[in-house]
Amino acid sequence: MNELLGEVDTYADSTLRDEHTAVREKKSKRPQVPLAQRGGLDVPKVSAKSLGHDHPDFARETTHLKGTVETMARRILKLEDIDHLDLGADDDTGFVQKLDGEAEAAELSLQLRQPYFGRMVVKIGGRVTVLSLAKYPFYDPGGQYSTTDWRSPVGQLFYNDAVTWKAGKAQGEVLLKRATDIRDRQLQGIADLYLKPGAEDLAGLAVPIGASREEAAAKAAAAAAALSGKGREDVLMARLSEAASGGMRDIVSTIQPEQDALIRAAGRAPLVVQGPAGSGKTSVAFHRAAYLAFKDRELHERIDPRASLVLMPNRVLADFASKVLSPLGLDGLPIVTPEAWMLDQLGQSGEVAVVDRTLNLLLGDADRKEKQTAWLRAKAMGDAKMLDVVRRALEARFRERLERLQFKTDLVLEDDKGKAKTVTVELTPRMLDAVLTSALERSASGEATVDGLRRTFERDLVTRLMKAAKRDDAEARLAIERQLERELAALSSRVFSIDTPLNEARRLLTRPDVLRDAAKGLLDPARVRALCSADPLLKVHVSTAAMKAGGATAGRRMGWVDVLELPVALCVKAVTSGLGRKLARGQDRYDHVLVDEAQDLSPLQYRLLREVTRSGALSLFGDASQGIHGYRGVSNWDQALAAMGGEVGSTRFLRRTYRSTRQIADLSANVAAAYAKGESYLPEAVPRDGANVRRVPCPPGESLELVTARAVKDVQALGFANVAVIRRRAGGCVEFARALVDEDVDATAIHDETGRYRGGVVVVPVHLAKGLEFDAAVVVGADESGYARDVEYDLRLLYVAVTRGQHALALVHQGVVHPLLEA
Numbered sequence: 137m138n139e140l141l142g143e144v145d146t147y148a149d150s151t152l153r154d155e156h157t158a159v160r161e162k163k164s165k166r167p168q169v170p171l172a173q174r175g176g177l178d179v180p181k182v183s184a185k186s187l188g189h190d191h192p193d194f195a196r197e198t199t200h201l202k203g204t205v206e207t208m209a210r211r212i213l214k215l216e217d218i219d220h221l222d223l224g225a226d227d228d229t230g231f232v233q234k235l236d237g238e239a240e241a242a243e244l245s246l247q248l249r250q251p252y253f254g255r256m257v258v259k260i261g262g263r264v265t266v267l268s269l270a271k272y273p274f275y276d277p278g279g280q281y282s283t284t285d286w287r288s289p290v291g292q293l294f295y296n297d298a299v300t301w302k303a304g305k306a307q308g309e310v311l312l313k314r315a316t317d318i319r320d321r322q323l324q325g326i327a328d329l330y331l332k333p334g335a336e337d338l339a340g341l342a343v344p345i346g347a348s349r350e351e352a353a354a355k356a357a358a359a360a361a362a363l364s365g366k367g368r369e370d371v372l373m374a375r376l377s378e379a380a381s382g383g384m385r386d387i388v389s390t391i392q393p394e395q396d397a398l399i400r401a402a403g404r405a406p407l408v409v410q411g412p413a414g415s416g417k418t419s420v421a422f423h424r425a426a427y428l429a430f431k432d433r434e435l436h437e438r439i440d441p442r443a444s445l446v447l448m449p450n451r452v453l454a455d456f457a458s459k460v461l462s463p464l465g466l467d468g469l470p471i472v473t474p475e476a477w478m479l480d481q482l483g484q485s486g487e488v489a490v491v492d493r494t495l496n497l498l499l500g501d502a503d504r505k506e507k508q509t510a511w512l513r514a515k516a517m518g519d520a521k522m523l524d525v526v527r528r529a530l531e532a533r534f535r536e537r538l539e540r541l542q543f544k545t546d547l548v549l550e551d552d553k554g555k556a557k558t559v560t561v562e563l564t565p566r567m568l569d570a571v572l573t574s575a576l577e578r579s580a581s582g583e584a585t586v587d588g589l590r591r592t593f594e595r596d597l598v599t600r601l602m603k604a605a606k607r608d609d610a611e612a613r614l615a616i617e618r619q620l621e622r623e624l625a626a627l628s629s630r631v632f633s634i635d636t637p638l639n640e641a642r643r644l645l646t647r648p649d650v651l652r653d654a655a656k657g658l659l660d661p662a663r664v665r666a667l668c669s670a671d672p673l674l675k676v677h678v679s680t681a682a683m684k685a686g687g688a689t690a691g692r693r694m695g696w697v698d699v700l701e702l703p704v705a706l707c708v709k710a711v712t713s714g715l716g717r718k719l720a721r722g723q724d725r726y727d728h729v730l731v732d733e734a735q736d737l738s739p740l741q742y743r744l745l746r747e748v749t750r751s752g753a754l755s756l757f758g759d760a761s762q763g764i765h766g767y768r769g770v771s772n773w774d775q776a777l778a779a780m781g782g783e784v785g786s787t788r789f790l791r792r793t794y795r796s797t798r799q800i801a802d803l804s805a806n807v808a809a810a811y812a813k814g815e816s817y818l819p820e821a822v823p824r825d826g827a828n829v830r831r832v833p834c835p836p837g838e839s840l841e842l843v844t845a846r847a848v849k850d851v852q853a854l855g856f857a858n859v860a861v862i863r864r865r866a867g868g869c870v871e872f873a874r875a876l877v878d879e880d881v882d883a884t885a886i887h888d889e890t891g892r893y894r895g896g897v898v899v900v901p902v903h904l905a906k907g908l909e910f911d912a913a914v915v916v917g918a919d920e921s922g923y924a925r926d927v928e929y930d931l932r933l934l935y936v937a938v939t940r941g942q943h944a945l946a947l948v949h950q951g952v953v954h955p956l957l958e959a
């Protein structure tokens with residue numbers, strides 16, 4: 137059976153070289169990228185650890201890799217040379233085949249550096265098969281060098297702990313799971329994740345008769361490691377010890393069982409994942425999208441990335457994460473902030489800046505009562521039932537307008553013999569009211585949210601007119617729609633015309649009498665009171681800096697909108713003209729919506745998203761400990777589940793934190809424990825040791841910039857290139873970076889959402905560092921003057937700050953270090 141893993145090297149190097157040369161000569165005019173330079177895999181420069189070179193099967197695996205690379209290379213050359221192949225197709229078909237061929241060649245070229253990352257030996261129906269698992273599948277007609285997509289059902293066996301499965305009537309069994317660390321087409325190491333006891337010969341681990349003592353010992357050690365199952369942990373540790381790359385990376389080769397279960401969870405039931413910082417939430421979200429988009433899935437389950445949506449808290453993070461789209465085959469998947477999505481839905485992108493007056497008020501010196509009112513009002517405005525409140529408030533107006541209307545017109549309809557006949561149809565105010573009532577009912581059930589009341593009402597009117605004309609066929613519907621298009625539009629305009637959704641929402645929010653009537657019986661009485669109370673935000677001044685941070689463009693007069701007003705404005709739009717994925721005409725549902733940092737969205741936002749997404753197709757990833765907008769986010773995950781129609785109590789948990797060393801993870805667990813909701817919210821470190829956390833005092837009289845510059849140089853001296861200098865506030869980040877440059881540290885700054893991280897040393901405010909990661913983090917102001925001990929908001933920010941570094945963390949403090957960060 138050994139041959140299964142050790143195919144003979146069938147392609148001599150010289151043969152391959154000849155083929156390359158021949159093809160190249162033929163295509164001399166086409167610019168060529170040498171095979172050696174191809175590949176887009178994100179291979180980090182620094183690799184602290186690698187898997188074992190000394191595995192007894194290393195040579196055979198190297199031979200298999202070589203065979204695979206050569207077969208793939210040959211295929212690429214053939215695809216690129218499609219001009220010269222006689223496919224027997226006509227011109228048009230030939231052209232399409234050429235495009236397909238080029239696309240496949242481009243994709244395979246990218247995979248050439250790492251054609252696969254794992255190998256499995258499986259037995260099914262008595263037949264033993266060897267599989268190579270890859271990010272992108274390759275088909276070798278010869279069979280030997282094909283690779284299998286990681287997302288396939290059999291691929292799952294590589295990630296989870298299962299060793300048997302059912303395939304129809306047959307029982308499948310896994311004999312070996314093996315990780316192969318391949319970089320730049322070279323095998324770096326092997327680790328066996330699982331070996332069926334007794335199957336040592338399959339993995340090249342059986343000790344042959346007459347083996348030397350060394351060989352026998354090496355095989356016995358490798359077999360013992362494989363049988364103990366510690367291989368998975370070794371592979372993970374090797375991967376985690378790599379340097380940060382300045383962008384998000386795929387984790388396809390090292391997805392952990394707990395993550396795999398979430399990636400492959402059913403696509404049509406709301407999923408909520410709670411996990412501490414660094415537990416892989418964002419990574420899991422994107423791998424889940426890639427899994428759901430896998431082309432072999434059932435059509436009704438499969439998503440089109442371009443028809444789906446990812447919401448991320450800020451544009452800096454969205455840009456950081458977008459680097460993972462291409463490697464996962466997710467090109468075209470939109471990633472936007474919730475605010476940008478809402479503005480786009482309202483047709484106000486680039487028109488207004490988004491400000492958060494509640495946050496200003498809560499962090500400012502307003503009195504306690506005012507802060508409490510602002511908090512309660514914000515919670516009430518984010519209540520999922522606000523959609524019904526808005527609908528009810530508008531309904532009264534629409535009904536009043538309808539009372540005065542009736543509709544009478546002549547229609548020309550052909551009968552079934554093709555004879556034209558003029559019919560007079562009339563809709564009395566009572567009939568019109570019945571049509572509106574039914575449209576409102578569908579709006580309330582969520583069925584009409586994509587189309588909105590206006591289109592639903594128009595469609596229902598046509599149905600009613602068909603009834604009046606005693607017809608129920610599609611031709612009659614078409615004729616009515618065509619003949620009465622303008623009249624029906626004019627009628628619905630008279631009923632539904634409103635100001636812009638934003639102005640309507642604002643007007644409603646300043647009319648306690650209307651609000652009270654509309655909210656009665658829908659919202660909890662305390663919420664109704666909060667909603668109708670005097671608005672403490674009226675006093676909050678919107679500064680130029682807040683406008684700029686909210687997207688205002690310099691030199692352009694722009695208005696602003698409060699972040700709490702947006703969802704209410706969205707309700708107005710949902711009720712009247714509808715929401716959803718924009719099409720050339722009208723809107724449609726999203727295939728799937730994924731939300732990162734999901735704790736910061738309100739129940740109302742989840743209800744709206746649910747109504748514009750395919751049933752159950754929502755995946756939320758968040759960390760209640762990192763929520764920095766408690767007043768406008770969900771209070772707990774059950775609220776989100778309830779708003780999405782999910783099963784309350786079905787929150788899934790990730791516990792392990794993969795990003796940081798044990799030293800960093802333990803310290804951050806200390807901070808989280810100060811306010812976490814319970815045990816299951818606390819991070820659990822993976823057993824990866826690194827440098828001790830450094831506490832760097834800034835003595836009185838010394839410049840903070842100078843001390844920080846020294847701390848940065850210290851981590852750079854350890855070999856870390858991507859370093860974040862994290863400050864509490866955005867103001868002054870640019871000047872701080874300049875001061876670091878004066879101290880010989882090549883630093884840039886990100887101070888608002890237009891900033892992009894491109895690697896190296898960056899000075900960044902903590903709220904924009906959320907979700908990003910670096911080799912090392914230097915937290916400036918790691919003391920009580922930076923993060924007050926009794927303000928939960930500050931502690932949550934402190935937690936975000938100390939969880940950004942993968943390998944090293946330095947805490948620069950003035951006076952004593954923050955009590956939660958003591959050694």
Ligand SMILES: Nc1ncnc2c1ncn2[C@@H]1O[C@H](COP(=O)(O)OP(=O)(O)OP(=O)(O)O)[C@@H](O)[C@H]1O
Nearest residue numbers: 387390391392413414415416417418419794795907
């Ligand atoms: N299975 C894994 N294999 C290798 N690396 C992993 C794995 N899971 C997570 N990581 C790494 O851990 C780091 C943190 O992952 P990610 O950013 O997805 O976590 P997160 O939970 O979204 O963090 P945060 O809450 O701070 O935004 C990343 O470097 C990611 O590549």
